[in-house]
Amino acid sequence: THIPGNDYSAFNGKIEKDMMGSDVLAIPDPKPRSVKNGYDSAVLLSGYASDNYYHFVSEVLPSLVLMKDRVKESLASTNTNSQGKAKDIVIVPNLQHEFVEGFFRLMLPEAFVQDDDSSMVSRLLGRQEDKLSPHIVQWGSDKHPTDDGEEVVKYASHHPIVYARRLYAAAWDQPAEAPLGGPSHCLTPAALLRNMQQAVWKAVEKVKGKAKRSSKPTIVYCSRSSSPTRKLKEETELLARLEELASTMNAELVMFEKKSTDANSTSSASPTPLEFIAETVELFQSATVVVGVHGASLANIAFSRPDTTIVELGLEGLPQASHYRHVSNSLGLKHVDVFLSKDPRSLGATEVKLRKGGLEKVLNAVGSGLKQDGKASSVEDKSEL
Numbered sequence: 001t002h003i004p005g006n007d008y009s010a011f012n013g014k015i016e017k018d019m020m021g022s023d024v025l026a027i028p029d030p031k032p033r034s035v036k037n038g039y040d041s042a043v044l045l046s047g048y049a050s051d052n053y054y055h056f057v058s059e060v061l062p063s064l065v066l067m068k069d070r071v072k073e074s075l076a077s078t079n080t081n082s083q084g085k086a087k088d089i090v091i092v093p094n095l096q097h098e099f100v101e102g103f104f105r106l107m108l109p110e111a112f113v114q115d116d117d118s119s120m121v122s123r124l125l126g127r128q129e130d131k132l133s134p135h136i137v138q139w140g141s142d143k144h145p146t147d148d149g150e151e152v153v154k155y156a157s158h159h160p161i162v163y164a165r166r167l168y169a170a171a172w173d174q175p176a177e178a179p180l181g182g183p184s185h186c187l188t189p190a191a192l193l194r195n196m197q198q199a200v201w202k203a204v205e206k207v208k209g210k211a212k213r214s215s216k217p218t219i220v221y222c223s224r225s226s227s228p229t230r231k232l233k234e235e236t237e238l239l240a241r242l243e244e245l246a247s248t249m250n251a252e253l254v255m256f257e258k259k260s261t262d263a264n265s266t267s268s269a270s271p272t273p274l275e276f277i278a279e280t281v282e283l284f285q286s287a288t289v290v291v292g293v294h295g296a297s298l299a300n301i302a303f304s305r306p307d308t309t310i311v312e313l314g315l316e317g318l319p320q321a322s323h324y325r326h327v328s329n330s331l332g333l334k335h336v337d338v339f340l341s342k343d344p345r346s347l348g349a350t351e352v353k354l355r356k357g358g359l360e361k362v363l364n365a366v367g368s369g370l371k372q373d374g375k376a377s378s379v380e381d382k383s384e385l
Contacts, residue, residue: 008023008025012028013025014026014028027161028161030161030163035163037081038162038163038164038165039086039087039088039089039162039163039164039165040079040087040088040164040165040166041074041087041088041089041164041165041166041167041168042088042089042090042091042137042162042164042166042167042168043067043070043071043074043089043090043091043168043169044063044091044167044168044169045060045063045064045067045071045090045091045092045093046060046091046092046093046139046140047059047060047063047169048186049186050093050139050140051093051094051097051100051140052296053099053258053296053297053299054186054296054298054299054323055186056093056099056100056103056299057299057300057302058186058187058188058193058299058302058323058327059186059188060093061103061107061196061199061200062170062188062192062193062195062196063169063170064107064108065107065192065195065196065199066170066192066195067168067170068108068199070168071090071108072108072110073088074088074089074090074135075090075108075110075111075133075135075136076110077135085134086134086135088135089135089136089137089162089164090111090135090136090137091137091138091139091162092104092111092136092137092138092139093138093139093140094138094139094140095132095138096140097140098273098276099273099276099277101273101274102272102273102274102275102276102277102278103277105273105274105277106200106203106204106207106274106277106278107199107200107203110133111132111133111136112130112131112132112133113130113131113132113133113134114130115129115130115131137162172188172189172192173189174186174187175187178319178321178322178326179322179325179326179329180316180321180322180325180337182317182319182322183319184319184322185319185320185322185323186323187322187323187326188330189330190329190330190331193302193327193330193331194330194331196302197302197303197331200281200302200303201281201285201303204278204281204282204285207274207278208278208282211282211285211286213286214252214286216250216251216252217249217250217251217252217288217289217370217373218251218252218253218254218286218287218288218289219242219245219246219251219252219253219254219287219288219289219290219291219366219370220254220255220256220283220284220287220289220290220291221238221239221242221253221254221255221256221291221292222256222257222290222291222292222293222295222297222298222300223235223255223256223257223292223297224292224293224295224297225257226257226258227258227295228350229347229348229349229350230293230294230295230347230349230350230351230352231350231351231352232293232313232351232352232353232354233351233352233353233354234353234354234359237359238359238362239253239255241359241363242291242363242366245363245366245367245370249367249370249371251288251370254283256280256283256297256300257297258296258297280300280303281300281303283300284300284301284303284304285303285304285305287304287305287308288308288309288369288370288373289308289309289310289311289365289366289369289370289373290304290308290309290310290311291311291313291362291366292311292312292313293312293313293314293340293352294312294313294314294315294320294321294323294324294340294347298310298312298324299324299327301324301327301328301331301333302327302331304331304333306331306332306333307332307333307334307372307373308333308334308369309333309334309336309365309366309368309369309372310324310328310333310334310335310336311336311338311362311365311366311369312324312325312335312336312337312338313338313339313340313352313354313358313362314337314338314339314340315339315340315346315347316339316340316342318346318347320347325337334369334372336365338354338358338361338362338365339355339358340352340353340354340355340358341353341354341355
């Protein structure tokens with residue numbers, strides 16, 4: 001298998017070479033005792049790059065919705081071995097990633113159970129702490145860096161080798177060709193994306209109540225200013241022009257940035273993982289236009305309403321370039337590609353920039369999306385009315 005999370009110690013750390021000469025880890029041969037003491041069943045909700053936000057939203061969430069009955073049966077199972085260990089499990093991406101925790105709290109609250117060992121102080125304050133169900137097995141690195149460079153451990157797990165008599169997993173065929181041409185790469189069927197979208201909307205409504213749409217059209221700008229790659233060189237100028245356009249068309253501009261990974265933050269204003277995910281879904285569900293450089297935040301267009309305009313500042317000629325256009329095509333969104341200047345570093349570029357005339361293309365696409373929404377009107381138009 002490929003090196004999971006660049007953890008060279010996984011699977012006993014035995015390194016081999018694949019046919020392309022890349023490092024891979026050899027999975028150890030099963031030990032008879034391990035197989036004998038294995039699980040009766042395992043539901044797989046983790047796969048290729050599941051700790052990447054795009055892959056989580058477009059692959060793990062549809063799998064969860066598709067297999068939710070099976071997952072709930074496993075979590076409710078009383079089947080245990082002689083040591084009292086659960087025999088039916090659900091394998092999930094590591095909850096060290098806060099978006100993973102947030103979505104599982106939203107979509108599968110049964111994955112968390114009351115912790116009877118909660119501290120006395122927590123119980124006196126009326127805060128009942130919880131813990132993961134014993135049926136949950138995490139797959140992935142158990143550490144991640146915080147903003148100050150330190151590593152924290154919240155939900156401990158590694159890269160376990162699991163033996164089970166029955167495996168439940170969701171799989172689907174890839175389209176022969178991607179929307180922008182070339183080979184397809186990790187594209188989920190439209191029907192599964194639509195089912196996932198409806199399930200997430202319903203779950204958020206259950207948590208927060210029915211969302212109230214703003215009387216003004218909303219432009220959501222996905223910033224990568226805090227990301228290590230693909231920062232937009234013209235972001236300051238673009239934001240100023242978007243603000244001007246929003247004012248002219250009686251719209252609202254909202255800047256979206258991913259949540260900090262600092263698990264040690266004690267700020268009372270910092271939302272919990274569940275709150276942040278619910279607020280994110282509501283924001284993109286209410287959006288009229290979404291603008292952003294190709295990156296994980298654009299995966300949230302999976303929660304946008306049909307006819308929302310998506311303006312992607314994207315990369316040309318890559319298999320990944322079709323990811324968000326495919327989501328748009330699947331969910332009835334209006335997708336506009338504004339390609340960035342070519343850079344040999346591609347996805348790994350620290351900074352990206354628009355091609356000549358790109359800024360005006362973005363603004364024209366945003367303005368068109370606002371006009372088509374039906375709620376936007378210029379200040380001058382309002383005064384005449």
